[in-house]
Amino acid sequence: MQGLLRHTDSPYIRVVGFLYLRFTCEPEELWTWFQPYLEDTEEFNASANPSLKTTIGEWLITLLEENNYFGTILPRIPKKIEDGIKVKLLLLSHKKERAKLNLSIVDKLRPGTKVRAMYADEDNEPAMYDAVIDSVEENNQYWVSFPAGNDITGDLLQQVRERERRKAEAVGRDYASRPASYKGSLSLKLDRWTTRKRSRSPAKRRDEVLVVQPGPSKGTERPSSGLPSPEKNREADERLKKLRAMYGDASAKTKED
Secondary structure (H helix, E strand, O other), X not given: OHHHHOOXXXXXXXXXXXXXXXXXXXXXXXXXXXXXXXXXXXXXXXXXXXXXXXXXXXXXXXXXXXXXXXXXXXXOOOHHHHHHHHHHHHHHHHHHHXXXXXXXXXXXXXXXXXXXXXXXXOOOOOEEEEEEEEEEEXXXXXXXXXXXXXXXXXXXXXHHHHHHHHHHHHHOHHHHOOOOOHHHHHOOOOXXXXXXXXXXXXXXXXXXXXXXXXXXXXXXXXXXXXXXXHHHHHXXXXXXXXXXXXXXXXXXXXXXX
């Protein structure tokens, strides 16, 4: 993986490596992979417009801040981890701004001067604190001490919230909405030109209704009940006797046996 991220032949080879990490890496490990390259100044063209150039570092920041990459929804970063990343990115932007400002006041940064400096350890996320310069080394490097009780991580998180609110107001209400997941998109309203497939399940059967006709009026014949008349019964008995006389009575033989 490091071979892709540090490749020297083409920035696009590096971009492939970073995109692979953005889509497959565990969210809590993204910052560890991306942080060393956030100030990388190698330029490349990340869009279809050949005149638009960006740096690897600036491009990586957009991968961490945005959920949409040229129409493709990026894997969602859990809110707690996302807030931590945005605080660190805000600190990084503060660091760059302060580095430019400090160049103009280097002669005033002496031991005992009160400043603001970044601090982080295993239990504390990186944040800016009140500090005092203890000593100055070559190449404008400083040793500082931090008075107890200073914590502005909450203030930085509030700044992140404020930036998101302003950005949402600038681009519309839909910015802050969650992108539709695959399952969620299945329940979205169909487009007006979309045709819905017919169900393969059989149509419901209609219940048959028996309509009772009114009774016959006087002077009309009653419909036949469907039972055989006595004359027909006698004719059937006569035919049965003739058949028994010709072929014998099978039931009678069985009883005699």
